[in-house]
Amino acid sequence: xxxANFVVHALKEQNVTQVFGYPGGAIMPLYxxxxxxxxxxxxxxxxxGAAMAAIGYARATGKVGVCIATSGPGATNLITGLADALLxxxxxxxxxxxxxxxxxxxxxxxxxxxxxxxxxCTKHSFMVQSADQLGPIIEQAFEIATTGxxxxxxxxxxxxxxxxxxxxxxxxxxxxxxxxxDNRLIAQAKLMIESSNKPLLYVGGGVGxxxxxxxxxxFIEQTRIPSVCTLKAIGCIPHHSxxxxxxxxxxxxKASNLAxxxxxxxxxxxxxxxxxxxxxxxxxxxxxxxxxLDIDAAEIDKLRQVTLSMTDDLKQVLPAxxxxxxxxxxxxxxxxxxxxxxxxxxxxGEPIFAPALLRQLAQSIPGDTVICSDVGQHQMWxxxxxxxxxxxxxxxxxxxxxxxxxxxxxxxxxxxRPDDMVIAISGDGSFMMNVQELGTIKRKKLPIKILLIDxxxxxxxxxxxxxxxxSRFSETIxxxxxxxxxxxxxxxxxxxxxxxxxxxxxxxxxxxxxxGPYLLHVSxxxxxxxxxxxxxxxxxxxxxxxxx
Amino acid sequence: MKSLLIIEAKNSPEFLERLLxxxxxxxxxxxxxxxxxxxxxxxxxxxxxxxxxxxISLLTKQIEKIVGVKQVATLQQEKNIKATA
Numbered sequence: 001x002x003x004a005n006f007v008v009h010a011l012k013e014q015n016v017t018q019v020f021g022y023p024g025g026a027i028m029p030l031y032x033x034x035x036x037x038x039x040x041x042x043x044x045x046x047x048x049g050a051a052m053a054a055i056g057y058a059r060a061t062g063k064v065g066v067c068i069a070t071s072g073p074g075a076t077n078l079i080t081g082l083a084d085a086l087l088x089x090x091x092x093x094x095x096x097x098x099x100x101x102x103x104x105x106x107x108x109x110x111x112x113x114x115x116x117x118x119x120x121c122t123k124h125s126f127m128v129q130s131a132d133q134l135g136p137i138i139e140q141a142f143e144i145a146t147t148g149x150x151x152x153x154x155x156x157x158x159x160x161x162x163x164x165x166x167x168x169x170x171x172x173x174x175x176x177x178x179x180x181x182d183n184r185l186i187a188q189a190k191l192m193i194e195s196s197n198k199p200l201l202y203v204g205g206g207v208g209x210x211x212x213x214x215x216x217x218x219f220i221e222q223t224r225i226p227s228v229c230t231l232k233a234i235g236c237i238p239h240h241s242x243x244x245x246x247x248x249x250x251x252x253x254k255a256s257n258l259a260x261x262x263x264x265x266x267x268x269x270x271x272x273x274x275x276x277x278x279x280x281x282x283x284x285x286x287x288x289x290x291x292x293l294d295i296d297a298a299e300i301d302k303l304r305q306v307t308l309s310m311t312d313d314l315k316q317v318l319p320a321x322x323x324x325x326x327x328x329x330x331x332x333x334x335x336x337x338x339x340x341x342x343x344x345x346x347x348x349g350e351p352i353f354a355p356a357l358l359r360q361l362a363q364s365i366p367g368d369t370v371i372c373s374d375v376g377q378h379q380m381w382x383x384x385x386x387x388x389x390x391x392x393x394x395x396x397x398x399x400x401x402x403x404x405x406x407x408x409x410x411x412x413x414x415x416x417r418p419d420d421m422v423i424a425i426s427g428d429g430s431f432m433m434n435v436q437e438l439g440t441i442k443r444k445k446l447p448i449k450i451l452l453i454d455x456x457x458x459x460x461x462x463x464x465x466x467x468x469x470x471s472r473f474s475e476t477i478x479x480x481x482x483x484x485x486x487x488x489x490x491x492x493x494x495x496x497x498x499x500x501x502x503x504x505x506x507x508x509x510x511x512x513x514x515x516g517p518y519l520l521h522v523s524x525x526x527x528x529x530x531x532x533x534x535x536x537x538x539x540x541x542x543x544x545x546x547x548x
Numbered sequence: 549m550k551s552l553l554i555i556e557a558k559n560s561p562e563f564l565e566r567l568l569x570x571x572x573x574x575x576x577x578x579x580x581x582x583x584x585x586x587x588x589x590x591x592x593x594x595x596x597x598x599x600x601x602x603x604i605s606l607l608t609k610q611i612e613k614i615v616g617v618k619q620v621a622t623l624q625q626e627k628n629i630k631a632t633a
Contacts, residue, residue, distance in 0.1 A: 115562070119569050124615045144615060298609035
């Protein structure tokens with residue numbers, strides 16, 4: 001068994017059944033081993049697409065995503081995907097080919113120091129320098145990617161080690177000891193909750209990553225404490241939960257942002273006080289004591305000084321701190337605010353109003369549908385107006401805000417969950433950034449439904465130019481977009497364009513009932529903006545709700 | 549404010565690169581550094597002085613997350629550290 005065969009063997013030992021990638025010179029031995037090695041490989045049409053497909057796979061399943069690329073440009077093309085996985089704490093293993101060890105440092109063909117490049121965009125990285133390191137490195141890589149706060153790990157693998165003989169390695173059986181909670185902190189947390197008049201849960205993506213959704217729901221059910229969530233935590237709390245107010249932050253719901261400012265106890269659960277959530281940090285939840293629950297100790301006191309923190313497993317912590325406070329007036333107030341600031345979908349004229357379209361779509365899809373959104377205005381409309389009831393069913397680039405994420409992430413999600421409907425929702429700017437992955441959809445006949453919301457603009461940038469740069473629309477006009485339906489047809493993907501409200505119902509039906517992939521291209525006005533919006537530097541209760 | 553940190557880590561070729569990157573990225577300027585391997589060559593002993601307006605715990609918590617770090621201690625924290633190891 002050579003080194004490349006050993007890698008495939010080790011992947012199987014780690015229960016990897018599916019990888020994503022793109023071959024090239026320095027990784028050819030591994031691709032030879034993959035040829036009949038028993039691990040399925042999906043050829044994407046760009047290494048960035050492979051990385052994002054691996055992320056989509058990981059997020060749709062909770063498993064580790066694996067992507068593979070060659071040295072030099074193949075490896076550098078992975079970098080944005082790795083950064084995306086780092087910011088969103090997604091467990092990814094990236095394997096890159098490297099020139100033979102004797103050529104490293106000689107500026108050989110397709111040689112770049114990807115190990116050096118990886119330092120800022122991975123949780124950890126390895127350069128394999130001898131065959132005997134291969135087994136231990138792969139084992140460590142999987143452990144690092146999945147334990148504590150998950151993240152991407154890169155393994156740079158020189159070609160001579162792939163070709164050379166492997167060294168046997170027995171997979172160690174990892175034993176994770178149970179942590180014992182600090183009873184003093186538990187008692188203090190319960191006391192803080194019990195004595196609070198206006199407690200509020202601020203739920204982040206860490207809940208899903210900790211597989212603690214069930215524990216969170218039990219906690220909410222028993223305590224009846226009102227809640228808001230981050231973009232990455234959408235799906236953790238059932239959308240019909242009576243005191244759940246939706247997303248908080250720059251484009252959060254008005255009720256959420258007002259509640260944050262009014263609460264006297266903020267319980268941050270797997271959340272990290274990101275600037276898109278807090279607005280002006282000094283004025284975020286100004287009256288609140290803070291309990292911060294997060295597995296990553298580096299997040300504690302990073303931005304907001306907290307009253308009490310615990311870095312234990314949320315699955316253990318949440319049941320332990322469950323206590324029902326007497327907060328009837330606060331719950332009534334929350335219910336009133338929620339009702340008062342409910343989204344409205346009445347919109348004049350025949351042009352399509354994207355929020356209403358997305359609401360209608362949400363009401364038309366099966367419960368296990370996976371929504372993969374791209375980045376921009378449509379992403380925020382999806383977050384505001386659609387609803388999913390599992391975090392695995394809402395996949396978007398939250399921390400890095402990576403345009404081009406939606407379609408390749410949908411590829412990964414569809415491969416992971418072939419029996420579930422997967423819908424990629426994109427904008428015309430984002431769609432063009434990884435449009436080559438339509439080739440992957442065609443190649444594997446993936447039945448992905450694509451909803452392309454087209455305002456012929458880089459919409460979110462245009463919105464900010466309108467609001468904060470005196471309507472100087474610098475380089476955001478995309479009236480020269482291609483004919484998207486014709487473009488999709490070149491990849492054997494049927495589709496249609498709609499422009500008016502009266503066309504929506506039947507077009508959605510065709511989209512959702514098509515056997516294979518389908519593109520629904522929706523033309524909207526460039527004048528539509530995302531509301532509310534917390535302007536830069538403002539506190540969350542100073543929301544803009546229109547141009548005036 | 550300057551801070552003097554003592555770090556013990558598993559020796560690896562790239563450890564100093566990782567450490568210095570984290571210091572810079574988190575807003576700390578390295579003003580002095582000394583690194584030595586022990587007799588076994590397995591462990592790296594580092595003394596580093598960093599300067600920043602930010603709280604030193606923001607940095608030490610990030611350093612503790614670097615794979616291979618065994619121990620981080622903040623030995624001194626004052627406006628002027630005249631001598632380091």
